[in-house]
Amino acid sequence: xxxxxxxxxxxxxxxxxxxxxxxxxxxxxxxxxxxxxxxxxxxxxxxxxxxxxxxxxxxxxxxxxxxxxxxxxxxxxxxxxxxxxxxxxxxxxxxxxxxxxxxxxxxxxxxxxxxxxxxxxxxxxxxxxxxxxxxxxxxxxxxxxxxxxxxxxxxxxxxxxxxxxxxxxxxxxxxxxxxxxxxxxxxxxxxxxxxxxxxxxxxxxxxxxxxxxxxxxxxxxxxxxxxxxxxxxxxxxxxxxxxxxxxxxxxxxxxxxxxxxxxxxxxxxxxxxxxxxxxxxxxxxxxxxxxxxxxxxxxxxxxxxxxxxxxxxxxxxxxxxxxxxxxxxxxxxxxxxxxxxxxxxxxxxxxxxxxxxxxxxxxxxxxxxxxxxxxxxxxxxxxxxxxxxxxxxxxxxxxxxxxxxxxxxxxxxxxxxxxxx
Amino acid sequence: xxxxxxxxxxxxxxxxxxxxxxxxxxxxxxxxxxxxxxxxxxxxxxxxxxxxxxxxxxxxxxxxxxxxxxxxxxxxxxxxxxxxxxxxxxxxxxxxxxxxxxxxxxxxxxxxxxxxxxxxxxxxxxxxxxxxxxxxxxxxxxxxxxxxxxxxxxxxxxxxxxxxxxxxxxxxxxxxxxxxxxxxxxxxxxxxxxxxxxxxxxxxxxxxxxxxxxxxxxxxxxxxxxxxxxxxxxxxxxxxxxxxxxxxxxxxxxxxxxxxxxxxxxxxxxxxxxxxxxxxxxxxxxxxxxxxxxxxxxxxxxxxxxxxxxxxx
Numbered sequence: 154x155x156x157x158x159x160x161x162x163x164x165x166x167x168x169x170x171x172x173x174x175x176x177x178x179x180x181x182x183x184x185x186x187x188x189x190x191x192x193x194x195x196x197x198x199x200x201x202x203x204x205x206x207x208x209x210x211x212x213x214x215x216x217x218x219x220x221x222x223x224x225x226x227x228x229x230x231x232x233x234x235x236x237x238x239x240x241x242x243x244x245x246x247x248x249x250x251x252x253x254x255x256x257x258x259x260x261x262x263x264x265x266x267x268x269x270x271x272x273x274x275x276x277x278x279x280x281x282x283x284x285x286x287x288x289x290x291x292x293x294x295x296x297x298x299x300x301x302x303x304x305x306x307x308x309x310x311x312x313x314x315x316x317x318x319x320x321x322x323x324x325x326x327x328x329x330x331x332x333x334x335x336x337x338x339x340x341x342x343x344x345x346x347x348x349x350x351x352x353x354x355x356x357x358x359x360x361x362x363x364x365x366x367x368x369x370x371x372x373x374x375x376x377x378x379x380x381x382x383x384x385x386x387x388x389x390x391x392x393x394x395x396x397x398x399x400x401x402x403x404x405x406x407x408x409x410x411x412x413x414x415x416x417x418x419x420x421x422x423x424x425x426x427x428x429x430x431x432x433x434x435x436x437x438x439x440x441x442x443x444x445x446x447x448x449x450x451x452x453x454x455x456x457x458x459x460x461x462x463x464x465x466x467x468x469x470x471x472x473x474x475x476x477x478x479x480x481x482x483x484x485x486x487x488x489x490x491x492x493x494x495x496x497x498x499x500x501x502x503x504x505x506x507x508x509x510x511x512x513x514x515x516x517x518x519x520x521x522x523x524x525x526x527x528x529x530x531x532x533x534x535x536x537x538x539x540x541x542x543x544x545x546x547x548x549x550x551x552x553x554x555x556x557x558x559x560x561x562x563x564x565x566x567x568x569x570x571x572x573x574x
Numbered sequence: 575x576x577x578x579x580x581x582x583x584x585x586x587x588x589x590x591x592x593x594x595x596x597x598x599x600x601x602x603x604x605x606x607x608x609x610x611x612x613x614x615x616x617x618x619x620x621x622x623x624x625x626x627x628x629x630x631x632x633x634x635x636x637x638x639x640x641x642x643x644x645x646x647x648x649x650x651x652x653x654x655x656x657x658x659x660x661x662x663x664x665x666x667x668x669x670x671x672x673x674x675x676x677x678x679x680x681x682x683x684x685x686x687x688x689x690x691x692x693x694x695x696x697x698x699x700x701x702x703x704x705x706x707x708x709x710x711x712x713x714x715x716x717x718x719x720x721x722x723x724x725x726x727x728x729x730x731x732x733x734x735x736x737x738x739x740x741x742x743x744x745x746x747x748x749x750x751x752x753x754x755x756x757x758x759x760x761x762x763x764x765x766x767x768x769x770x771x772x773x774x775x776x777x778x779x780x781x782x783x784x785x786x787x788x789x790x791x792x793x794x795x796x797x798x799x800x801x802x803x804x805x806x807x808x809x810x811x812x813x814x815x816x817x818x819x820x821x822x823x824x825x826x827x828x829x830x831x832x833x834x835x836x837x838x839x840x841x842x843x844x845x846x847x848x849x850x851x852x853x854x855x856x857x858x859x860x861x862x863x864x865x866x867x868x869x870x871x872x873x874x875x876x877x878x879x880x881x882x883x884x885x886x887x
Contacts, residue, residue, distance in 0.1 A: 238849045238850055241638050241639065241849070241852055242638075242849055244638050244639065245636070245638040245854065262639060262852075263639060266637065266639035266640040267639075267640055267641075268639040268640065268641070355744070356830060356832070406724065406741075407724065407741060407744045408723045408724030408725070408726075408741045408742070408743060408744050409723065409724050409725050410723060410725075463641075464641055535851070537850045537851050537852070538850070538851040541831075541846060541850065541851075544830075544832065545831070545832060545833075545834050545835050545838075546834075548744075548832050548833035548834045549833075549834065551744065551833075552744075
């Protein structure tokens with residue numbers, strides 16, 4: 154049987170047509186609100202916490218009551234580990250959400266690329282909370298979660314190890330990294346973990362900013378052009394961390410998992426929004442500020458913003474919903490999980506109502522003082538590539554006999570071309 | 575003239591006779607096309623069009639966030655030629671593939687020969703070795719991730735034997751060995767079953783004849799078994815090599831390409847470039863490189879079959 158010949162030109166045309174269709178799909182919406190029918194809004198979030206989503210749904214339901222033009226408001230949860238990758242893949246595939254929760258590390262990528270629509274800036278927002286989300290004086294995302302890092306302490310383990318509790322040391326003015334390391338080492342001798350850095354796992358190196366900021370170190374200069382890993386402050390901080398792991402044995406080593414929230418470690422350095430995990434804790438716990446480092450007292454703040462995607466289908470409707478979602482009243486509700494960026498709400502009264510697990514003194518010292526004086530966590534344009542490159546170059550550091558200075562110089566050699574871009 | 579004018583119309587139109595269009599041959603041809611149409615449509619939609627799109631994307635710089643799609647010609651191919659990270663990625667891919675293919679085929683054949691014996695309990699062992707094939711890949715890898723931790727199950731077992739186990743996923747060599755072994759145990763059952771089927775197809779009289787001729791067990795295996803199962807060896811080697819070049823989930827879950835870049839194989843590297851660093855055009859170029867490598871290796875194996883495949887049915 155003789156088959157008709159398939160022409161290559163026909164196939165090429167099909168491929169190109171499909172490509173053009175795909176590209177047309179990538180174009181996304183243009184803020185066309187005139188389309189008939191109710192407007193459905195979709196927001197991507199990384200939290201899958203049922204309490205978070207219940208609150209979001211409650212706010213959305215209240216909004217819909219007064220806005221009959223709005224159909225469904227969906228909060229689509231994407232796992233944290235792949236959050237930004239999944240979000241950008243959705244955008245690339247033309248499935249652009251109307252709103253997105255954006256992590257602070259990728260804020261410069263989203264803001265400078267022009268992916269986000271500008272939004273109104275409320276005068277109540279603390280200036281330190283909006284810096285990451287602004288360009289040319291215009292705000293591109295609402296910094297709805299501004300969460301300082303603190304130290305959660307398992308006081309049962311600390312006391313059993315014969316050490317004064319961190320709260321006692323804070324009161325005595327002796328809460329320093331030397332003391333935190335001594336406490337961590339004492340607890341690790343019992344077989345439990347000492348100091349755990351949340352989300353670090355010897356891969357997420359940027360989580361170490363909760364330590365190195367105490368040495369006055371930064372991964373790169375303020376303008377993002379000069380590498381800071383080979384600077385004396387960073388080398389000293391990394392030497393201290395290396396010693397903490399391999400010599401003092403105050404921090405669980407690479408490949409060892411100790412879950413603080415399951416009662417397996419003395420301390421964890423993490424954001425206060427994790428307090429919800431301690432609701433049913435079977436041990437006594439406390440929250441204290443980060444220990445004083447050689448550079449003095451310091452605070453580090455993690456952030457997340459909510460932005461309106463410019464190529465979403467309903468830009469104006471999304472902006473209106475965002476304004477409602479983060480207004481005074483709803484911001485106060487959200488404060489139980491996400492410390493607000495509003496000056497008027499950064500009081501122990503407001504925060505205590507929303508955070509019954511935390512004492513007013515903890516809220517003042519860790520949250521309010523932390524937000525006001527804290528450095529926002531590391532970010533940079535092209536952050537994912539920088540993150541991976543630094544991770545690969547830092548791997549040789551996590552061995553007992555590592556040459557810290559040489560490793561740090563190696564990191565700079567690799568990331569300098571990326572910083573110069 | 576009158577005669578012609580009076581002639582009935584049917585007779586007047588008679589010229590050279592046209593053959594009917596729908597001949598038996600044409601009907602068969604159409605039926606053939608209709609039967610393969612669904613498969614053909616699938617190949618066009620899911621193989622040829624995506625392949626065309628990948629080529630198209632490789633000629634562009636696609637900034638997903640900004641929404642720009644700019645033609646850059648051969649710039650991505652120039653980057654490919656000068657990319658310092660490509661060499662280590664290809665080396666890691668080669669080490670992984672070589673290690674996996676050799677271990678997988680050897681172990682699968684060894685297990686198949688053992689399970690081909692008429693002994694009690696072989697059904698249980700066949701099920702045991704085949705069961706990882708049907709387990710979800712990511713779940714399998716996550717469990718192994720826990721087992722391979724410094725304070726995990728593997729080192730606890732070694733500790734019972736008085737051996738101080740290494741930190742498996744943190745050393746360059748041990749991380750690669752770990753990834754290979756995890757994939758080996760996941761996939762060896764499939765090749766084992768294929769080998770087992772091939773072994774059961776070897777005529778018993780050939781073994782009998784060889785035995786009468788005084789051939790030892792090893793000689794029977796080398797000169798009777800291996801030649802007769804060589805088509806299956808070809809099939810399994812192609813499948814295993816192609817599969818090994820496409821390894822991704824194990825790397826993503828267990829090592830994320832580390833420590834350093836020791837386990838950053840080509841697929842993981844192209845995933846990083848495209849989906850993490852948002853260099854979609856360059857990612858497409860890397861995927862074309864992978865396609866060319868897979869194609870070249872498969873063609874090479876297929877051509878070499880005449881040298882070592884004993885017979886083909």
